Amino acid sequence: MVSEISFTTNDFLAVSGELTLAFSIVFLILWDIFSKTKNRLTFAVVTGLLIFLSAAVSILNSDVGHYFSNTFKVDGVSDFIKLFSAVVGILAIWLSLPRFQYHGEYYILLASVIFGIFIVASSADFIVLILGLETVSIPSYVLAGYFRTDRKSGEAALKYVLYGAVSVGIMLFGFSLIYGLTGETTFTAIKQSLTNLSKENHLLMLVSMILMMAGFGYKIASVPFHFWCPDVYEGAPTPMTAFFSVAPKAAGFIALSRFLIDAVPENDWITYNWQELFWWISVATMTLGNLAALPQTNLKRLLAYSSIAQAGYIFTVFTVNTQESYTALSFYLIAYLFMNLGAFAVVDWIERQTGKVTLEQYKGYGKKNPFVAVLFSIFLFSLAGLPPLAGFIGKFLIFKALLDGNQLVLAVISVINTVISLVYYVKIIREMFLTEEPHQEIEEEKTELSLKWFLIVCTLPTIVFGIAFNPAINFLETAVQSFFNTTSQF
């Protein structure tokens, strides 16, 4: 119940990172308009630096707590997601350089998406959350359709917009039901008010929860809100696909986590139904993702379905909803970031070389360019969850969280899915190393220096987090602790 609105300097310090990024975007727009030179290399580098600066500023000013009348929350996980999205953004810019050297607005849009993720990461209020999610979505629509003349790109953008509009609409409807029940929009207030929810309103609560899942599910690309995903991933420029497959998903996961922890009361009936709902969604998401990925021959579609399946594994943690499970989620996101971006970087490189993204292009690639092929295999094996790579540790942590939360059946389903997923990851590796075209003269391909370093930058964490993951775990555990512990200022 906010009677009098008054903001202090603390409030503005808490959003200093967001403010920095907002001003940076304005500055970049002006620079783009008034600059005479066509080449945007410096521009892109400066964009990356500004994104990084914003993340750094927000981490430096991170006094855990609620701000702006409890609508904005800063804690370890929000800092983590800001840093995370900044890293994804910078890597995506790096990946985009060869294609979009002359497009200033491209980088501005990218920075805007990251700005939206910053907001989502800290939002503790429905209205702020919706604003954040829309700030993520709208530039994403433009980015997905960035190749205006390409029909597929156009289709991708349209699908993205339509699905986005509908699912956010449904989500808002769900919010409105909760608002009707409680008369509140901030998460903490909702939680208080819901704690004493009367029995006859339980069903309404359940309906609103299901409706809200539409919005979260759309961002995460979980079944049954995943239909946009393969088409958008296929049509969007590959660097953007790489970006979409990681950053907005992370934002969706964090928004859902915060909603669950801050706004849902410890009510047995509600918890039970949530868990039931999440159980089915996660099983459907990973199984459908994996089965649909099996027959794909278009690498971008294959990785799209693979990312749906990966989201399914991550989604399982919500059935447990413990500190441990959120640590697992955060770690999985880190692992997923590097292995997925690495994989997409290779797909992008081959697309730029051959103009195609079908499995055909990978035949005998192990001979043609062993360096890229070997690193690509490392990313794929990590995605499949084989030790000693980061993807394995991510799965290990998730399974462990599941078993700690007595979700034995779900854990068994997840490991069966892991085995299925291996089939299509290995399919790519098979094309690269095992099948050869005896009649075709294979000449060695020269790797771009920038790509080489990009792949190395992605490989090192993929291996290091698979062997020495202790520091990462300790860091995330502290972050998640503050995620759970902060109480609102009433």
Added chain:
Amino acid sequence: MGVLTIITFFPLVGALVLLFIPKEQKNFIRWLTAATTFIPFLLATWLIFQYDGTKIGVNDPNSFQFVERYNWINAFNIQYYVGVDGISFPMLWLTTLLSFLCIFASWNIEKSVKGYMMLFLLLETGMVGTFIALDFFLFYVFWEIMLLPMYFLIGIWGGPRRIYAAIKFFLYTLAGSVLMLLVMIVLYQNVIDPKTGKHTFDMVLMMNQANHSEWLVKSGTFWGYGIRYVLWFALFIGFAIKVPIFPFHTWLPDAHVEAPTAISVILAGILLKMGTYGLLRINYAIFPDTSNYFCQFLAILGVINILYGAFCAMAQKDLKKLVAYSSISHMGYVLLGMSSLTVAGINGGVLQMFSHGVITAMLFLLVGVVYDRAHHREIQGFGGIGAVVPIYMGMTAIAFFASLGLPGMSGFIAEVLVFLGSYQTWPVYTMIAVFGIIITAAYLLWTIQRIFFGPLNEKYKDLPEINGRELFTLIPLAAITILVGVYPHPVLNIISGSLNHLIEVVKNPLISVATYGF
């Protein structure tokens, strides 16, 4: 850094060094790899003389030997904890020996030698690590590390159906090992280190059932079944796929037939033993009560393996497939011996693991020799070549006779011990299993007859004799077979202390099956 760590990671370092050697220098790469695998072999051989047979190991943390223990991941109490006892030490030594010999068996591989050797060295690290790991997490990591190089070694350098065989091997093994992953996590949650009060992955602590939680001992159920049965079974499937125990064996003939010679040797000589090693180290020691309960089940599977493998081998036209099925048959003896829960039986079983590792390695090497010359492996396609290649025939005869259990060879000692032991516990099964020996003798002798005797197939009248390099790989193995066959004492000395203790543990488990049930 201790000697076990050096043995494990020396090949990996070698693989990294190979990375910087230009791939055109094939011979240099070969020699360097041979040298890299020779050092671990030397060290392992040196360890034989340091090994103290009176220290039993198994579930006693103080009597493991050459132990190294460092904290690895503090957040979950994961340790780098390695050490050997009588169960693992012979396998460790065999691994280093076969790895070294297999480099020479791979000498005539021409296709991307560098990649082959690097993968091979990575494989050796995985194999050695699996045998010495005493921390479950470490064990699992090594166990999985073996998969990747194996997939590529079969898939790139294999025969015509290599792609199918490689993925089949990969999927089967992975399906088994993910079950193991879940069991590992459940064990972690339910085993507490009494000293620190924290959960632990330490296998030796897991083997003390007093550290198991109430849930794990008594109250736990999964879909109405007692949790110990479920966990035991999940582990069993993981290891059964590796052994392979009928009906999980179908990957084996494919993988063996398609793999290049050296890789078949490693597959049959080492990887199959990991299945039975895992059963002994993990199923038997961590769940002695459940293993005791299921030992009849193991005995029946052992008999099925012996007979089924032998009959299948008899029907084969392809020489390599015959050897592959004979492996299934021979691993059945290990199971039968293990399941008898007698001193003789289990000693025989583990001796059989060692002896079969040596003998089957010889068999696959010999198949490789003839395949390199004739470019086919059809048993019927030869005939009468005994007169053309007498030395080759001699070596083959040694290997075949060892395999069928001729007295004076290691296979005989192992099988006699197995039957002596298993007859005490399972007289009927043993009597059925003995027929396996006859069938084995039948198919091996029949094969010798078809290949070496009879009228000479004119196509092979100029078949080149076995060369020095090939003999170099075979003679040490033949010598070991005969040595162990005549004087098995050194091997039994190493294994018996640990195994006798393990048998006591399984026979008199701390907790009884009666406290929980289906």
